[in-house]
Amino acid sequence: MKPTSVAELQEMVRAQPHLRLRGGGSKTALAGAAGAASTLETGGLTGMLQYQPEEFTFTALAGTPLVEIEAELAAHGQYLPFDPPLVEAGATLGGATAAGLSGACRVRYGGLRDFILGVRFVDGQGNLVRSGGKVVKNAAGFDLSKFMAGSLGEFGALVELSFKVFPRPPAYTTLRAQYEKLTEALQALARLANSPLEMFALDLEPSDGGYAIHARLGNPSPEIQAGRIQRLKGLLGGDAQALETPQEAELWRSHREFTWLRPGSTLIKAPLTPSNIPGLESFFQQNGEAAQAQRIYSAAGNVAWIGWQGQAAVLDAALGRMGLSGLALLGPAQRTWYGIRRGEVFAQRVRQALDPQGKFHWSAGG
Amino acid sequence: MDTQSLLHDLAGLIPPQRLLTRPGQVAPFESDALTSYRVRPEAVVLVESQQEVIETVRLCHRYGVPFVARGSGTSLSGGSLPVKGGIVIALNRLNRILRIDPEQRLAVVEPGVINLNVSKAAAPFGLYYAPDPSSQPVCTIGGNLAFNAGGAHCLKYGMTSNHVLALKVVLADGEVVELGSPSLEGIGADLPGLFVGSEGLFGVALEVTLRLLPKPEAFKTVLAAYRSLKTAGDTVAEILRAGLLPGAVEIMDNLAIQAAQAAVNAGYPPDAAGLLIVELDGEAGSVAADFERLMPLIRQSGAYEVRIAADDAERLRIWQGRKSAFSAVGRLSPDYLVQDGVVPRSRLGEALEHIQALSQKYGIRVANVFHAGDGNLHPLVLFDGRQAGAYEQAEKLAHEIVELCIRLEGSITGEHGVGMEKRAFLPAMFAEADVDAMHAIRLQMDPLEIANRGKMFPN
Incomplete structure (x- = not known):
């Protein structure tokens, strides 16, 4: 089903017992199957509804591809500071919100949930509900807009979203540093994250038998950049090197589009803090090879992107032991949720209010 | 509502010096910073532990008695005004900073911790807590959280909601839940995001994990x-x-x-x-x-x-x-009303001219202090409450400003919350289905509607 108006979508919700949403289908493990009878595709609800560059806000329909939104913002020197992933793969604004995904460059200003201002969604009874607004500051009513960030289309169908945007930095510089030991790399990560240096991205990944850190700085003006790079080098330690421009862009593109993921792997997002990394790394050292595990610790050690070809139950149990949770995003999803679940009781109460029949609830049992 | 049984049971839980019931004891809790509203609570419980909060909430639920959780009472929207026949749970003594973690840049605090004290505790590590409402030397984190407090630096750093990572809360029916995690990233619906700004209508925060930032150099x-x-x-x-x-x-x-x-x-x-x-x-x-x-x-x-x-x-x-x-405006006028509406930033000039015109029309002075970068107005409508009809006129003018903000596609409140003061305007800003959905959520969190009853939703 592919409604072309909100009213049509409301009708479909009222008529159907079960619904699974699909935006651009870029999060293959989360999106409803294209063309399936119970799949509600948002591709008929596209377009920017309101964009005044001087307001630094926009409102668009949920099915609008991010590539279109980013192009329109870029024409006015603006961008989505939460750096949504899978833009080239066709991600939509609604899909990015429902998946609650932010990319590596969320380090500078925050994640998707920090930029969402308002939503309209159709609840399980087919009612069109609005929360938040279009202005950058708003404390009126319950903040269902933030709630919807990461809601996986399980509490209603997003149809319209308002976001705040920021001026886009004119250029970037990325430094790469290599460490033999994880402890050294984590110390460098902590030094960087606690420094006043305004980094856009700070990623850590296994590399050449050790670990590599990539740190990305904006480049507001060439006059000050040399000094900032020196400072960043000092914090990174060792022989940190700046990447050449094409490689710089390509590196972050690869992180954003997950082109580094091996074919056949499942991509799992696991939120964490840097203190969890040693435990997770020792798990990968023992179990990773058989599962062809890949991983990038992104956002200053706040999220692990894990590529996994092993048994889902093994990773699930490991994350659970560490008190972590995970969500499958791409690839053959044997299960949706990994590790522990937090706040389910609370989420269930919201579901009772917005979708008492559980029409949108698809991930149960995971 | 069985207030007598509640008080009886509370007496078994809370020592008498922390269970205030005499009129002279409870009088200081009759109002918050919106002093034009006053309600005398039946009792005030000065809780000192998370467990006391949980037990008190459970008793309130059992006896159907409304409660208002309160910090320092700096709400400008009447958010911590007591409910008639109900009790106040005063959280100022539940004020331990449980942990400052400089490596992960976070603080775990109880709700009675004063906003500025978080930054003071973080300062030795070169960190600070960014949200800075004007009342930050006195206001508490619990209140900041309930009303999604803002401040002067929201343009770049966001509001309270952007700085709360995880929460332990007791819902109004006594169930204790944990929301969020210490990570800046999450999966699944953003539960802390919904709890922050819920104006005390879901329950009481017991423990809050806050994000700290490196101090600007x-x-x-x-x-x-x-x-x-x-x-x-x-x-x-x-x-x-x-x-x-x-x-x-x-x-x-x-x-x-x-x-x-x-x-x-x-x-x-x-x-x-x-x-x-x-x-x-x-x-x-x-x-x-x-x-x-x-x-x-x-x-x-x-x-x-x-x-x-x-x-x-x-x-x-x-x-x-x-x-x-x-x-300071108190020096210019014995009384004033503060509005907190938001307009699109490009229409600030228009909004200010309109407010000036309203001021002339009513013959009432209006002082303006505002977060211009956010389009968040703070018109202070000055009046003398001793003059007959002055309050009513001031309120009328203030309401015209709220309506103006709605007309300009802004918001009725940027950071003070709806509370008592703007609850009549919630249906003007939102459609019936929107308010119904919010109310349905409220009922799931608090079936008896005992938590901060009467706030946010129109009477």
Whole structure:
């Protein structure tokens, strides 16, 4: 089903017992199957509804591809500071919100949930509900807009979203540093994250038998950049090197589009803090090879992107032991949720209010 | 509602010196910073542990008695006004900073911790807690969280909600739940995001994990004085259009300037019709580069006087004036109402002109202090409550300002919350289905509607 108006979508919700949403289908493990009878595709609800560059806000329909939104913002020197992933793969604004995904460059200003201002969604009874607004500051009513960030289309169908945007930095510089030991790399990560240096991205990944850190700085003006790079080098330690421009862009593109993921792997997002990394790394050292595990610790050690070809139950149990949770995003999803679940009781109460029949609830049992 | 049984059971739980029931004891809790509303609670429980909060909430649920959780009572929307026949759970003594984790840059605190004390505890590690409502030396984290408090630095750093990572809360029916995690990233619906700003209608936060930020290493604070308020407003638009992202952009009008001068002698140009405060903060290199771009804009903006804070002391004095503005207005008028509406930033000038016109129409003075970078107005409507009908007239004017914000596609509140004061306007800003959905959620969290009853939703 592919409604072309909100009213049509409301009708479909009222008529159907079960619904699974699909935006651009870029999060293959989360999106409803294209063309399936119970799949509600948002591709008929596209377009920017309101964009005044001087307001630094926009409102668009949920099915609008991010590539279109980013192009329109870029024409006015603006961008989505939460750096949504899978833009080239066709991600939509609604899909990015429902998946609650932010990319590596969320380090500078925050994640998707920090930029969402308002939503309209159709609840399980087919009612069109609005929360938040279009202005950058708003404390009126319950903040269902933030709630919807990461809601996986399980509490209603997003149809319209308002976001705040920021001026886009004119250029970037990325430094790469290599460490033999994880402890050294984590110390460098902590030094960087606690420094006043305004980094856009700070990623850590296994590399050449050790670990590599990539740190990305904006480049507001060439006059000050040399000094900032020196400072960043000092914090990174060792022989940190700046990447050449094409490689710089390509590196972050690869992180954003997950082109580094091996074919056949499942991509799992696991939120964490840097203190969890040693435990997770020792798990990968023992179990990773058989599962062809890949991983990038992104956002200053706040999220692990894990590529996994092993048994889902093994990773699930490991994350659970560490008190972590995970969500499958791409690839053959044997299960949706990994590790522990937090706040389910609370989420269930919201579901009772917005979708008492559980029409949108698809991930149960995971 | 079985208040007598509740009080009886509470007496078994809370020692008498912390269970206040005599009129003289409970009188200080009759109102918050919105003093025009007063309700005397049946009792005030001065809780000292999370367990006491949980037990008290469970008893309230058992006996169907409404409760209001309260911190320092700085709400400007009547958010912590007691409910008739109900009790107040005073959280100021539940004020332990449980943990500062400099490596992960977070603080775990109880709800009664004072906002500024979080930054003080984090300071030795070069960290701070960014949300800075004007009341930050007294207001508590629990109250900040309930009303999603803002402050002067929201433009760049966001509101309370952007700084709360995880929560332990007791819902109004006594169930204890944990929401969020210490990570900046999450999966699944953003549960802390929904709890923050719920105005105490879901339950009581017991433990809060806050995000800390590295202290900005450099500040540049610029003061520019204008002959017209509109020119000051236009300059804000110019600054934003240039792609600059200051930590704060504030404007005060002449009445507010006079009040601040009288109160703290902030060194403001006393004759300015509009005073613009722009603060750049962050990494030294970027602040210096942004300052080079900012100053030509300010110099060409028609300001008749421009000052740059030479040192920290001068910077703090500028902020002291701004942050004392509300209380300072008390020197100009025995009473005032504060509005907190938001308009799109490009329509600030229009909104201010309209407010001036309203002020003339009613013959009532209105002082303006606002977070210009956010489009968040704070008109202070001055009146003398001793004069018959003065309050009603002031309220009428204030309501016209709220309606103006709705008409301009803004919001009825930017950071003070709906509370008591703006609950009649929730249906003006939202459609029936929107309010119904919010109310349905409220009922799931609090089937008896005992938590902060009467707030946010129209009567």
